Amino acid sequence: MERITMAKSLKIGIFIGKGASYSWIWFVKTFDALDFNDIFFLDENDVLHGQLDHFDCFILPGGDPFQVAEGLGEQGLSLVRSFVERGGTYIGVCAGTYLALRFCEDPMPWLNLVDVPIRNYARTPPEAVRMQYKYLVPYRDGFVFHPVRGSLEVTTGDEVFKAPLYGGPPMVAPPEMRLLDYSGFDAKTLYLIDEHEAQRTMLGHAAGIRVPVGGGNLYLFGPHFEHPHYPRANQFLHEILCTISPLADGPPALPVTLLQGPELRRWVTSLRRDVSSSRVLANGLTDLRWKIGEKVWEDEKILYFVNELLKLLKDLTRYDVLPVCDPASLRREAQNMRMHLAEIRVLSKDGMETTRQASALIDSTKKLSKGLYESYFMFKRQHWWSNGENNRTHS
Amino acid sequence: MDNMYTEYYLVVDLATGTAEEIELEEEFVQEYVGGAKLNMALYEEHKDGEPIVLGTGLFTGTLVPGSCLGVITAKSPVTGKVAHAPFSWGAGAELKLTGYSFVVIKNAAEAPTYLWLHDEIADFVDASALWGKNVWDAVDIIRDEQGEDRIQVLSIGKAGENKVTTAQIVNNYWGDGDRFGFGALFGAKNLKAVAMRGMGELEIDDADAFIEKTEALLGVVKKQIAGKSGFSALDFANIPAALKAAAEKQMHRVEADFNNPLPYKFFLKYREDPTTMASTKVEEPGVLVSDPIGYAALGAAVAPEDAAEVLEACFKLGLNPVAVAGKLTAKDKAGAIAELEKMAESSKADAFDAVLSPFAPASERAEAAYIAGICPVLAAAAEALNAEALAELASIGTGLDFDADAFKL
Amino acid sequence: MAIQIEPLKCINCGACELGCSFYRDEVFTTMSASIMMYREEKRNYFGLMLKKEEEMVLGRPEGVEVQKDGESSGEEEANASAKPILMREPCDECKNAMCVRFCPTGCLTEVD
Numbered sequence: 034m035e036r037i038t039m040a041k042s043l044k045i046g047i048f049i050g051k052g053a054s055y056s057w058i059w060f061v062k063t064f065d066a067l068d069f070n071d072i073f074f075l076d077e078n079d080v081l082h083g084q085l086d087h088f089d090c091f092i093l094p095g096g097d098p099f100q101v102a103e104g105l106g107e108q109g110l111s112l113v114r115s116f117v118e119r120g121g122t123y124i125g126v127c128a129g130t131y132l133a134l135r136f137c138e139d140p141m142p143w144l145n146l147v148d149v150p151i152r153n154y155a156r157t158p159p160e161a162v163r164m165q166y167k168y169l170v171p172y173r174d175g176f177v178f179h180p181v182r183g184s185l186e187v188t189t190g191d192e193v194f195k196a197p198l199y200g201g202p203p204m205v206a207p208p209e210m211r212l213l214d215y216s217g218f219d220a221k222t223l224y225l226i227d228e229h230e231a232q233r234t235m236l237g238h239a240a241g242i243r244v245p246v247g248g249g250n251l252y253l254f255g256p257h258f259e260h261p262h263y264p265r266a267n268q269f270l271h272e273i274l275c276t277i278s279p280l281a282d283g284p285p286a287l288p289v290t291l292l293q294g295p296e297l298r299r300w301v302t303s304l305r306r307d308v309s310s311s312r313v314l315a316n317g318l319t320d321l322r323w324k325i326g327e328k329v330w331e332d333e334k335i336l337y338f339v340n341e342l343l344k345l346l347k348d349l350t351r352y353d354v355l356p357v358c359d360p361a362s363l364r365r366e367a368q369n370m371r372m373h374l375a376e377i378r379v380l381s382k383d384g385m386e387t388t389r390q391a392s393a394l395i396d397s398t399k400k401l402s403k404g405l406y407e408s409y410f411m412f413k414r415q416h417w418w419s420n421g422e423n424n425r426t427h428s
Numbered sequence: 429m430d431n432m433y434t435e436y437y438l439v440v441d442l443a444t445g446t447a448e449e450i451e452l453e454e455e456f457v458q459e460y461v462g463g464a465k466l467n468m469a470l471y472e473e474h475k476d477g478e479p480i481v482l483g484t485g486l487f488t489g490t491l492v493p494g495s496c497l498g499v500i501t502a503k504s505p506v507t508g509k510v511a512h513a514p515f516s517w518g519a520g521a522e523l524k525l526t527g528y529s530f531v532v533i534k535n536a537a538e539a540p541t542y543l544w545l546h547d548e549i550a551d552f553v554d555a556s557a558l559w560g561k562n563v564w565d566a567v568d569i570i571r572d573e574q575g576e577d578r579i580q581v582l583s584i585g586k587a588g589e590n591k592v593t594t595a596q597i598v599n600n601y602w603g604d605g606d607r608f609g610f611g612a613l614f615g616a617k618n619l620k621a622v623a624m625r626g627m628g629e630l631e632i633d634d635a636d637a638f639i640e641k642t643e644a645l646l647g648v649v650k651k652q653i654a655g656k657s658g659f660s661a662l663d664f665a666n667i668p669a670a671l672k673a674a675a676e677k678q679m680h681r682v683e684a685d686f687n688n689p690l691p692y693k694f695f696l697k698y699r700e701d702p703t704t705m706a707s708t709k710v711e712e713p714g715v716l717v718s719d720p721i722g723y724a725a726l727g728a729a730v731a732p733e734d735a736a737e738v739l740e741a742c743f744k745l746g747l748n749p750v751a752v753a754g755k756l757t758a759k760d761k762a763g764a765i766a767e768l769e770k771m772a773e774s775s776k777a778d779a780f781d782a783v784l785s786p787f788a789p790a791s792e793r794a795e796a797a798y799i800a801g802i803c804p805v806l807a808a809a810a811e812a813l814n815a816e817a818l819a820e821l822a823s824i825g826t827g828l829d830f831d832a833d834a835f836k837l
Numbered sequence: 838m839a840i841q842i843e844p845l846k847c848i849n850c851g852a853c854e855l856g857c858s859f860y861r862d863e864v865f866t867t868m869s870a871s872i873m874m875y876r877e878e879k880r881n882y883f884g885l886m887l888k889k890e891e892e893m894v895l896g897r898p899e900g901v902e903v904q905k906d907g908e909s910s911g912e913e914e915a916n917a918s919a920k921p922i923l924m925r926e927p928c929d930e931c932k933n934a935m936c937v938r939f940c941p942t943g944c945l946t947e948v949d
Contacts, residue, residue, distance in 0.1 A: 163890075163891055164890070164891055221929070302549070305547065305548075306549050309546050309547035310546070310574065310575065311578045312546075312627060313546055313574055313575050313579070313627070314575035314576065316576060316578070316627065316868075317575050317576030317577065317578070343547060347548070374575070378575055488863045489865055490855075491865065491939060492857065493941075517849075525867070564879070577876070577877075578876075600878060601879055626867075627866075627867075627868050628866065629862070629864040629865065629868075630865040630866070631864050632864070632865070639859070643939070646939065651843075666844060680881055681845075681898075683848045683850075683881075684850040684941075685850065686851055687850055687851060687852045687853075687855060687939075688850055689850070689941030689942075690848075697881070705882075705898040705899045706882070706897075706898070707880055707897040708880070708935060710880070712879055713879075713881070714881065716881065770926060813869075833893040
């Protein structure tokens with residue numbers, strides 16, 4: 034119990050910068066459910082400004098490792114290496130795992146902290162049986178390929194449970210590193226290559242490893258143990274966190290505005306209005322798939338985020354007080370999100386390019402999400418509230 | 429209310445531009461159930477504000493067959509009494525899924541306004557640019573402004589703006605069950621429209637049992653309405669043979685309200701070949717005959733082949749076709765439409781006496797349908813949708829205790 | 838079991854959306870179904886969109902069309918590690934599908 038209590042004070046930084054996919058929100062939901070409240074969000078600028086010094090754990094979630102590396106640059110990557118060597122814990126999932134591994138002779142200049150080959154890298158990968166466009170990623174002289182997607186089974190040796198895989202690697206790791214192996218597939222596993230080939234490629238190889246580097250550790254996972262629909266996998270993550278000693282002091286406190294009572298309600302209502310309107314607009318974009326034909330615009334990502342933000346804002350309507358960094362800025366981001374969506378709708382209907390607006394939309398969505406979740410966790414931490422009382426509910 | 433309904437209902441004061449959320453309590457639902465009956469309770473409570481109550485039934489928005497119904501309750505300027513008009517298509521379910529199963533609209537706005545309901549948010553939107561616009565244009569503008577074509581709109585045209593008692597509230601582009609001149613009440617309140625986008629969720633108490641019973645009920649209902657579609661579902665509308673023959677030449681497709689297995693509505697095309705299935709550049713190829721009795725009334729006033737286009741004009745102006753058909757003197761299309769334009773400025777509906785709209789056929793099951801949120805046209809055609817069956821489903825879905833008497837006004 | 842669409846039997850009632858959403862979330866909503874109504878209301882042009890893992894089946898009144906997924910309208914290529922962060926899950930071809938059971942016209946049927 035003491036271990037769990039201690040773990041709850043771990044200072045955890047989640048990377049949400051360039052290249053991080055929206056799966057970071059799964060970490061948010063899982064940590065919230067597990068009552069971890071010292072959760073912070075970092076982008077490449079934060080890393081470059083030395084912010085990692087203030088954290089026990091740095092999480093690099095799923096996404097595009099090429100973009101992550103590009104955003105961090107050599108200096109940022111070097112700072113991440115130093116963080117681990119000085120005693121920090123790096124948790125990599127999917128892209129975060131690829132970023133940390135050296136899996137071929139001439140690797141990309143990424144973290145390259147762990148020498149562990151992977152089973153899904155080849156010069157001539159097996160033929161895809163489906164999802165050609167999601168199956169291969171060129172890497173140096175070869176390709177990283179994805180044998181399966183979706184739910185599958187992993188084992189600790191004592192126990193088997195499920196976790197979802199969306200591109201993470203099966204690792205060829207020595208026994209002392211291995212935490213979990215891929216042990217089987219299930220009815221929901223989608224085979225991108227021949228089933229037997231997939232089995233040979235994956236089963237019996239490492240799905241999760243722990244590697245000590247310098248004073249710290251890397252925990253590298255293929256599947257998304259943070260996915261909120263997989264409670265046992267979340268629990269496994271929890272168990273790992275409980276082994277880490279909280280030593281960091283957390284990032285410097287930012288100036289906050291304490292919104293209260295009617296002012297808070299007005300602010301929340303105004304955000305809800307724009308987020309809900311964005312939701313209507315985003316949902317309306319689905320119809321464009323009918324019209325655009327072969328060109329399919331991935332509107333779903335925005336919808337997911339907008340839905341999650343709306344749920345959070347609905348929760349916040351019950352609060353009497355909330356610390357917020359720059360409420361006016363968040364208000365602007367919500368308005369921007371709606372504006373960009375409205376623009377995309379108009380342009381898309383006319384068959385015009387929307388890349389610039391989509392990029393701006395994603396940026397606004399990320400800033401708004403970061404700001405709201407920061408407030409949410411700030412409230413949960415209650416560090417700003419001198420007498421420690423919880424004034425969440427309306428009187 | 430945890431199940432079948434939303435947590436809140438809304439009380440809107442157009443004069444102050446405020447909207448208050450009030451918890452929809454179980455006890456209230458246990459006593460009044462929903463639809464016309466619960467609307468009436470809310471009407472009485474808020475009488476001081478000359479309210480228009482938009483409400484939904486217990487089953488509106490669920491998988492129970494015909495669960496499309498919303499009900500408008502207000503004091504009719506035609507009958508002089510409180511009455512209930514149905515609205516269906518997609519709007520009934522959409523209203524409930526906005527997060528507000530009932531909306532009480534009180535007093536009058538100072539300037540033209542439309543109410544925009546979405547995700548438990550009620551926005552008062554300036555409608556001065558919409559005032560004077562015909563219904564179809566207004567709906568297009570609202571959908572464009574708010575960003576989605578699935579937004580459902582209850583609105584008025586010139587007739588309602590001019591507060592004539594032949595006005596009706598129109599459901600998107602199509603007339604609906606308002607025979608009571610409620611469109612004039614919207615006009616008196618400076619309320620151009622109520623726009624809704626329902627992206628919420630409804631929970632059910634015993635979901636497995638509810639789905640099992642609902643599916644079984646659907647099976648029986650399908651047998652009872654077997655073969656009924658379009659005209660064959662419309663004996664009650666008394667559509668004469670000549671009008672049917674004209675309509676058959678213009679017939680495009682039959683269709684149905686939200687979750688309604690009875691496709692009694694049909695679309696007639698007269699600006700393009702009705703057999704054209706693809707989407708073409710013709711923006712307004714025809715009209716949905718959403719009001720078969722209204723269509724029949726117009727068919728008696730003008731040439732059968734022109735009745736559909738005259739119906740379209742009624743919908744655009746926000747006129748109740750039944751109220752105006754008998755007043756038309758011109759037999760030609762252009763003349764009739766010109767007369768309708770004048771009636772939208774000034775006309776008076778003949779008084780009649782009814783509490784439930786004569787839009788749908790009278791039946792033993794009509795009251796239950798108006799309370800349950802079931803299409804009254806379907807209820808008339810399907811004996812299985814009786815108060816006893818609905819009471820059983822209501823109890824399973826809510827976890828409360830209802831008997832057949834609960835479904836009587 | 839895969840879903841077959843016969844678009845001209847559709848009466849655009851949306852029972853399929855409601856049924857599929859219920860299958861997924863055990864609530865009544867239209868927001869989480871793999872099958873969606875499409876309608877150009879004034880033109881009375883309507884059909885169904887069925888989202889599948891790799892494609893979108895468009896039940897157009899003029900004929901069924903299958904759109905292959907993966908090509909994006911922007912410069913960003915569909916990512917190999919793209920997560921299905923979807924509001925709408927692809928049809929999982931469940932048995933005794935709710936959409937089929939509640940479709941009143943037989944527009945939707947299950948096929949091998």
